[in-house]
Amino acid sequence: MAPTEEKNDRMKARRTVAAALSVLALTAVAACGKDGSPNSDSGTKGGSAAPQLPTYQVNADAKLDASPTWTEAKKRGKLVIGAKSDQPFLGFEDVQTGKRNGFDIEIAKMVAADLGFSADQIEFKTINSSARETSLSGGQVDYYVGTYSITAKRKEQIDFAGPYYIAGQSLLVNKDNTEITGPESTKGKNVCTANGSTSVGNIQKYEAKVTTFDSYSLCVEKLLTKEVDAVTTDDAILKGFAAKNQGQLKVVGNIFSEERYGIGLKKGDAALQKAINDALKKHEDSGDWKKAYDATLGLSGSAAPAVPALDPTTAS
Amino acid sequence: MNSRSASVLYDVPGPRARLRYRLAGALGALGIAALLWWIVSTLSDKGQFDARLWESFEYNAVQQRILDGALATLKAFGLAAVGSLVLGVLFAVGRLSDHRPVRAVCTAVVQFFRAMPLLIMIFALYAAVFTAEPMWALVVGLSVYNGAVQAEIIRSGINAVPRGQGEAAYALGLRKTQVMTLLLVPQSVRAMLPAIIGQLVVTLKDTSLGYIITYPELLFVGKWIASNSDGYPYIPVLLVITPIYIAMCLALSGLARWIESRGRRGANRRGAAAA
Amino acid sequence: MGILFEKDNFSLFVRGFVGTIELSALSALFALLLGIMLAAFRVSPVPVLRAFGTAWVTVFRNTPLTLLFFVVTFMLPRLDVHISSFTAAVAALSVYTGSFVCEVLRAGINTVPLGQAEAARSLGMGFGQTLGLVVLPQAGRAVIAPLGSVFIALPRNSAVAGAFNVFELFSVQKTWSEDSYPIFASFFWLALAYLAIGFSISSVLSLLERRMAVAR
Numbered sequence: 001m002a003p004t005e006e007k008n009d010r011m012k013a014r015r016t017v018a019a020a021l022s023v024l025a026l027t028a029v030a031a032c033g034k035d036g037s038p039n040s041d042s043g044t045k046g047g048s049a050a051p052q053l054p055t056y057q058v059n060a061d062a063k064l065d066a067s068p069t070w071t072e073a074k075k076r077g078k079l080v081i082g083a084k085s086d087q088p089f090l091g092f093e094d095v096q097t098g099k100r101n102g103f104d105i106e107i108a109k110m111v112a113a114d115l116g117f118s119a120d121q122i123e124f125k126t127i128n129s130s131a132r133e134t135s136l137s138g139g140q141v142d143y144y145v146g147t148y149s150i151t152a153k154r155k156e157q158i159d160f161a162g163p164y165y166i167a168g169q170s171l172l173v174n175k176d177n178t179e180i181t182g183p184e185s186t187k188g189k190n191v192c193t194a195n196g197s198t199s200v201g202n203i204q205k206y207e208a209k210v211t212t213f214d215s216y217s218l219c220v221e222k223l224l225t226k227e228v229d230a231v232t233t234d235d236a237i238l239k240g241f242a243a244k245n246q247g248q249l250k251v252v253g254n255i256f257s258e259e260r261y262g263i264g265l266k267k268g269d270a271a272l273q274k275a276i277n278d279a280l281k282k283h284e285d286s287g288d289w290k291k292a293y294d295a296t297l298g299l300s301g302s303a304a305p306a307v308p309a310l311d312p313t314t315a316s
Numbered sequence: 317m318n319s320r321s322a323s324v325l326y327d328v329p330g331p332r333a334r335l336r337y338r339l340a341g342a343l344g345a346l347g348i349a350a351l352l353w354w355i356v357s358t359l360s361d362k363g364q365f366d367a368r369l370w371e372s373f374e375y376n377a378v379q380q381r382i383l384d385g386a387l388a389t390l391k392a393f394g395l396a397a398v399g400s401l402v403l404g405v406l407f408a409v410g411r412l413s414d415h416r417p418v419r420a421v422c423t424a425v426v427q428f429f430r431a432m433p434l435l436i437m438i439f440a441l442y443a444a445v446f447t448a449e450p451m452w453a454l455v456v457g458l459s460v461y462n463g464a465v466q467a468e469i470i471r472s473g474i475n476a477v478p479r480g481q482g483e484a485a486y487a488l489g490l491r492k493t494q495v496m497t498l499l500l501v502p503q504s505v506r507a508m509l510p511a512i513i514g515q516l517v518v519t520l521k522d523t524s525l526g527y528i529i530t531y532p533e534l535l536f537v538g539k540w541i542a543s544n545s546d547g548y549p550y551i552p553v554l555l556v557i558t559p560i561y562i563a564m565c566l567a568l569s570g571l572a573r574w575i576e577s578r579g580r581r582g583a584n585r586r587g588a589a590a591a
Numbered sequence: 592m593g594i595l596f597e598k599d600n601f602s603l604f605v606r607g608f609v610g611t612i613e614l615s616a617l618s619a620l621f622a623l624l625l626g627i628m629l630a631a632f633r634v635s636p637v638p639v640l641r642a643f644g645t646a647w648v649t650v651f652r653n654t655p656l657t658l659l660f661f662v663v664t665f666m667l668p669r670l671d672v673h674i675s676s677f678t679a680a681v682a683a684l685s686v687y688t689g690s691f692v693c694e695v696l697r698a699g700i701n702t703v704p705l706g707q708a709e710a711a712r713s714l715g716m717g718f719g720q721t722l723g724l725v726v727l728p729q730a731g732r733a734v735i736a737p738l739g740s741v742f743i744a745l746p747r748n749s750a751v752a753g754a755f756n757v758f759e760l761f762s763v764q765k766t767w768s769e770d771s772y773p774i775f776a777s778f779f780w781l782a783l784a785y786l787a788i789g790f791s792i793s794s795v796l797s798l799l800e801r802r803m804a805v806a807r
Contacts, residue, residue, distance in 0.1 A: 095544045096375040128530045134448040217543030225668035324708045344639040431789040433750040444774035524655035528754045565653035
């Protein structure tokens with residue numbers, strides 16, 4: 001009895017190993033793939049009529065010795081910028097090419113150009129919402145651009161430059177939905193949002209049934225499969241998804257809260273804060289800001305909002 | 317033993333029973349085939365086999381991501397495996413200590429961590445301590461929880477070592493630490509290896525909880541790829557990463573069986589030599 | 592520690608507690624049914640069914656629970672199967688736990704010595720009598736303890752559902768963490784809740800075990 005069993009066991013073990021090896025072999029065979037084609041990196045669909053992204057003049061003799069962050073970045077020869085990677089046309093990373101694009105990414109690039117860093121001297125790092133403050137004060141990133149609302153509580157830990165965009169909570173629905181036109185019409189409807197956001201409280205006021213997942217892309221998936229009636233969060237994020245799914249989704253209603261997006265940086269680096277604010281001001285005045293909007297979030301069909309005035313309290 | 321032997325439940329089948337079995341077999345095969353066909357045809361009806369949804373996998377960047385995800389899973393698993401085994405031995409020895417306070421503390425700790433949901437602990441660690449390094453929340457949580465489970469396995473292994481061995485060792489003048497480290501723990505680990513590796517498979521599977529605290533392991537990476545590709549290929553991504561998880565777990569349990577069979581061979585040989 | 596008595600936290604906590612219990616109880620029921628069916632497949636004399644049972648158990652015992660949750664939540668809607676998040680969670684937990692139940696049952700049947708069944712058959716008992724009067728009562732006793740640990744794990748595993756839009760105790764932890772209450776205060780109350788659930792299950796089980804025990 002025992003020897004047979006032992007043999008069986010050994011055979012079973014061998015079969016398992018063989019199975020595992022064949023899976024590995026398959027993976028290895030598949031591993032000769034293609035590189036991303038350079039045409040797809042802009043992320044914009046549409047022909048030559050599509051709005052073009054602006055280009056930025058790198059300020060080669062930028063000098064900011066008063067800023068420890070800048071000095072450090074100059075020494076290592078590149079700027080590390082924190083960003084999101086899953087918000088289309090806002091802070092997005094193309095899976096096929098590994099390239100970043102979106103409105104927040106453009107803001108990050110235009111500021112970097114004024115600080116003396118060209119696009120290929122930027123290293124983008126994906127940082128999740130909950131880790132933003134720690135990564136800034138810990139010095140893992142030099143500054144952060146990614147739907148980062150300026151709040152008093154965050155200002156206790158870090159500093160902001162900006163705001164560079166005023167967002168507000170809004171609603172994303174399927175194109176053929178005519179019932180939901182604003183927050184008042186969400187009563188009894190299924191509305192999806194991500195955990196850890198103030199959006200939950202805001203929409204519950206209107207007696208909507210709230211569904212929560214850990215990211216907006218999952219909410220959009222639920223919207224596309226018609227399991228929820230609407231997705232709610234900042235209009236900037238929603239516009240990006242609407243632009244990505246043109247012909248399927250639309251943003252409706254007026255915004256019903258105010259979120260001022262700023263650029264997060266390490267607390268106490270006043271020189272960097274001023275330089276970023278100056279850079280924002282310059283590109284807003286030159287029309288780069290508008291161009292960047294039109295080529296990204298503008299694809300959703302929503303017109304550009306007014307350029308926000310820099311906040312005197314952030315530029316202290 | 318031939319294949320037509322009786323089992324606890326069924327007698328050796330006669331000609332009519334054999335016919336019945338064959339009939340049931342044919343029906344069962346038909347049913348399973350119908351089920352598989354239904355799954356495949358539903359998937360293809362819904363356009364899930366369209367080339368558009370699968371083309372992401374052809375790109376080097378995507379393959380690299382999946383590989384990175386699998387490696388991140390294995391990294392968290394490796395650290396947690398070491399951590400849980402070290403903690404397991406410590407807790408097990410602590411529970412068998414001669415000092416009552418040590419015993420009480422270790423027993424309480426083991427029972428507490430065995431009763432707590434891993435996710436609750438990992439999330440608490442993530443929110444309170446490791447906000448910027450979710451990997452360590454995952455690793456510490458996995459180590460503590462699985463350490464408590466491994467401790468119980470190792471302890472029962474130590475208790476299964478014949479008492480005479482310990483007594484003999486004490487009689488030879490070995491101290492308590494020596495008896496534990498030289499005699500009891502090694503024998504226990506060896507005897508309990510299948511159970512220990514079985515728990516390691518659980519540890520490997522539980523690394524996927526990292527998904528919830530945004531640690532970029534295989535499942536998290538899979539979700540990211542699906543949500544950032546055109547057409548949102550959630551199903552293709554799941555069809556790719558599920559086999560990877562299953563293969564990793566099977567490889568680990570295959571290792572367990574291999575070690576077990578080797579161990580038994582060794583024991584037999586020694587037995588033969590002694591006789 | 593006063594966190595439980597602020598605002599409407601207490602009703603939130605109770606809601607989460609009830610959610611966890613509902614989820615675990617329903618999943619336990621379906622896991623048991625599924626496990627019995629799979630075990631029947633795995634010990635059946637028909638090779639095709641045995642192979643199917645083995646394949647099923649191999650797949651689902653080696654798939655992470657979080658992945659299963661992901662499958663039921665995001666794969667089914669794409670196939671036009673629309674179920675509520677709660678149903679989806681019960682499905683994921685039952686399928687996951689069911690394969691463990693199957694393995695325990697199978698091991699239990701294998702502990703009954705072949706001679707017992709042979710003796711029953713030579714006394715002229717039929718299949719139903721052999722199974723019902725001889726094999727299952729003995730297997731049942733062998734199965735209680737390991738089955739208990741499978742079911743004690745269920746409420747713990749059910750916490751994952753909180754990440755997939757089901758309101759239970761993990762959702763309570765997330766809500767409190769978002770409201771920036773101290774983590775360890777919320778951990779304290781959750782630990783208490785889970786310890787209470789675990790303790791209740793294990794006392795029921797030990798009662799059952801004592802009832803089923805026979806003096807030998």
